[in-house]
Amino acid sequence: xxxxxxxxxxxxxxxxxxxxxxxxxxxxxxxxxxxxxxxxxxxxxxxxxxxxxxxxxxxxxxxxxxxxxxxxxxxxxxxxxxxxxxxxxxxxxxxxxxxxxxxxxxxxxxxxx
Amino acid sequence: xxxxxxxxxxxxxxxxxxxxxxxxxxxxxxxxxxxxxxxxxxxxxxxxxxxxxxxxxxxxxxxxxxxxxxxxxxxxxxxxxxxxxxxxxxxxxxxxxxxxxxxxxxxxx
Numbered sequence: 001x002x003x004x005x006x007x008x009x010x011x012x013x014x015x016x017x018x019x020x021x022x023x024x025x026x027x028x029x030x031x032x033x034x035x036x037x038x039x040x041x042x043x044x045x046x047x048x049x050x051x052x053x054x055x056x057x058x059x060x061x062x063x064x065x066x067x068x069x070x071x072x073x074x075x076x077x078x079x080x081x082x083x084x085x086x087x088x089x090x091x092x093x094x095x096x097x098x099x100x101x102x103x104x105x106x107x108x109x110x111x112x113x
Numbered sequence: 114x115x116x117x118x119x120x121x122x123x124x125x126x127x128x129x130x131x132x133x134x135x136x137x138x139x140x141x142x143x144x145x146x147x148x149x150x151x152x153x154x155x156x157x158x159x160x161x162x163x164x165x166x167x168x169x170x171x172x173x174x175x176x177x178x179x180x181x182x183x184x185x186x187x188x189x190x191x192x193x194x195x196x197x198x199x200x201x202x203x204x205x206x207x208x209x210x211x212x213x214x215x216x217x218x219x220x221x222x
Binding site for chain 2: 004006033040041042043045048090092099100101102103104105106107109
């Protein structure tokens, strides 16, 4: 059974139109991560939540925001998507801190028209 | 900053062993991980090794760690066509994971 679930698997939006990607987990892990992965590249960490504490990576554009209303759910909001934001977005969780394995969802592939 | 390097491509014949290599720079790494990514999918945790271990074996997978040289390898015995994927080495260190660029393994039938 999937433990980190991302919806939808594929998302198409228009240039400049806000979009929200969602992630849920059944693992009861404290930490949730959002990564951006472009073709043939490694995943790039955007931000992570340690419980309710939000940690933004220094080079994450302001266009990207996140919400974590409870332990199970985390959302990625892209306020004004540009063509360069087309990518696979991966959600991951880990039990307590970064020195433990991260468990990934299957990702949402975002296309921008 | 921390860096993780991998060769980008590896091609092997079905039934042979595959060895994917990785080097890292962070000497404070606690765990080192291998993830597998199939086309259009997320990352699947394959195996990981604690930094005070030299070797870990899990069925067809063998991980070797040379901490002195900061070198990690993943050996897949009896490689199958279903092993074709991108394999990422990742280092935990003191920050969230640092990934290598991934090694694309192609298995020739």
